[in-house]
Amino acid sequence: MHYDDSNVFAKILNKEIPCSKVYEDEHTLAFKDLHPKARIHILIIPKSKCKNFSDLLNMDAQFITNFFNGVKNTIKQVNPDNLDFKLLTNNGINAGQEIFHMHFHLLIN
Ligand code: AMP
Numbered sequence: 001m002h003y004d005d006s007n008v009f010a011k012i013l014n015k016e017i018p019c020s021k022v023y024e025d026e027h028t029l030a031f032k033d034l035h036p037k038a039r040i041h042i043l044i045i046p047k048s049k050c051k052n053f054s055d056l057l058n059m060d061a062q063f064i065t066n067f068f069n070g071v072k073n074t075i076k077q078v079n080p081d082n083l084d085f086k087l088l089t090n091n092g093i094n095a096g097q098e099i100f101h102m103h104f105h106l107l108i109n
Helices: 008-013 053-057 061-078
Strands: 021-024 028-032 040-046 086-088 104-108
Touching: 008 028, 008 040, 021 061, 028 061, 040 061, 053 061, 061 104
Parallel strands: none
Antiparallel strands: 021 028, 028 040, 040 104, 086 104
């Protein structure tokens, strides 16, 4: 399955639809989940085409480093008190993935 440019997060990256942004750098965007499942529920996505975690693992090391740097900075920004948190990703339809652009869910209660 190829990356589908019409997915919701691609549209957010293209500014075709809005998001509630919490962090952005050259490689990474983080914004609030529309249907939060915790007090803080943020989605963290790479800016380049990448379907899911399996896809991410096939990217080059620099891509992965850049994205994880954005993940680190997002966590630092939204969690200054170092509360415990969940970082999860649904990888594939049968695991509950609905949007096929790589994203981590960051959940803090
Ligand atoms: P997943 O099931 O892992 O693919 O998660 C998709 C997530 O995207 C869900 O938690 C949705 O609530 C969230 N979501 C869907 N559309 C939007 C949107 N336009 N802005 C922010 N979050 C969204």
